[in-house]
Amino acid sequence: MIRQKLTQKVLDLPKTDLARVGVLIALLLLGAVLSPGYLSVGNMRIILLSVAGIGIVAYGMTLVVISGEIDLSVAGIAVLSGMVGAALLPSGSAVLVISATLATGICVGFINGILTSVIGIPSLITTLAMLGIARSLANILSGGQAAYPDAMPEYLWFGSGTLFGLATPIALLLIIGLCTIVLTQYSAFGRALYATGGNSRAAVLSGIPVKAVKITVFMISGFLAAMMGMLESARLSYINPAAFAGVELEVLAVTVLGGAALAGGSGSILGTLVAALIIGVVNNLLNQLGVSIYVQQVVTALVILAVVLPGLRSRIFAK
Template sequence: MSTSETAAATSFAARLGLGNWRQNVIYIGFIVIFLVFALTLHDKGFLNPNNLLNIFRQTAMIAVMAIAMTYVLSAGEIDLSVGAVAGLASVTTAMAIDAGGLLFGVSAGLATGIAVGTLNGLLTTRIGIPSFLTTLAMMGIAKGVAMWISDTAAVPIISRSYSWIFGGGSIGPIPVLLIWMLVLGAIGHVVLRKTGFGRRVLATGGGETAARYSGIDTRSIKFRVLVISSMAAALAGMLYAGRLQSGRFQLGEGDELSVIAAAVLGGTSLFGGVGTVIGTIVGALMIGLINNGLILMGLEFSQQLMARGGIIILAVAMSQPRR
């Protein structure tokens, strides 16, 4: 084949999207895993509408946090405190509802996220502590505070309005949690792809020095994405609390790993400069799909962990560009 023929074939493959199949492996993988579970677990209720809706319910909180994590990773930072912040926000929200009602509770939950995010942002951008260490320390602090103020006990929420709005309600067959996920996903996608802020986030992660010389206040960008991440974690904690009708320090425990995995599975780079909110949501749904399918297969928890880890490693490895 001549050089011109090779170039033409390459161009044709690119137009078909074949040259970029690695970028779309999360979507291919999601469909393949869904079909495998649908064929092997159809007699165990996998395709039952209630089971499929439960996957959305169980995935929504991870997706909400992962949307914000997409911004953090795209800016070249990381936030390991999201799970602990979710637990803390669930407790402060429940306690505030008991003391002052629904609006006071919602305000307290969001204020928790803003306070933690501001502290993370200041320590990272002003003092210069790497976000990995800042948020790792904040993970322990947030969990400790939640355990302290709740005395390690669940704090009940008796407000039916709160429970309906934040996780427990449905509009017809559609869970409110699914609506939260879709609305926040749409907002996150538009902001990242269509606004100046989103472009500055990607530029900051793609090359901080170059971004700074082009006039971008990279410290401000990193500060803001860390605040956004903590606010999203607080909202996820409020959704946990609404669904379970109580605030507990254990809520969100260990979620940081699933959140980061969802973002990376979806095509967001751990090294910054590349991010996709739609891919992140599909990554979160893929993790929820795997969890649900492995449970229906009757695997022990240890086997579920091994299988889940192997599938995630395979998917991430396939999505990486060749060197």
């Protein structure tokens, strides 16, 4: 009985996701009216490439937020993971560099999970501190100098290669999205995740390993942050210890726009993907219209409010 109540929210997700899809379609049609050729294959590719990195790390953020926590360390993890990989470039082993990059993200995520769920430090404090620590360690490790993986085509493939006929970042955005949708909607772990975020005490009483669930989502978030850092560094052929400033707030905005409640217990990966696309479509259209970057930020914020407020009002009146 407890499990049925705790997982009921999962059944309500498609309606909110469909509403966001409607907004996305409306924005695409608006773009087609205002800018000829807006719906061309080339421009759609540009939009997908622009949101691939943010979308991938937002998947991890969504899992963390569903569990009732938050991860503000993603930008620091991306930078630190990249610099750990950069330190191993002289080895000439692409497997070593890529494995070390992703493993660093997992390890930092594991530390976040332990500090939050076992030690009991609020995730806001833990991950904010980890953001600063990771950035500092990245600069110490690199001496403040960037690295250039030009001689490692396997690494560069993540930014400029193709997979299944799609640009690698786009293919990974879709593949990882599909995997996380299956994880959250069609697995026992997904049910445990929503239960943990909805009511952790009731989840414990129903036998769900709440601490293990939270540690796992932080590790996934760290892994995907490292993946995002590698994709961007590979695309630019430039591993920068000062990169990704403010990315954590962009990712959080996409997560909230996608329908994840900061209180935990609700949200969906599909919603996050659609939210990332909404942001990408808006920014791309404004760029084509020659709108100032400062005006773009205002418009993007208004779009987020317009999409989020109806759902927020319904939750308030439901109480």
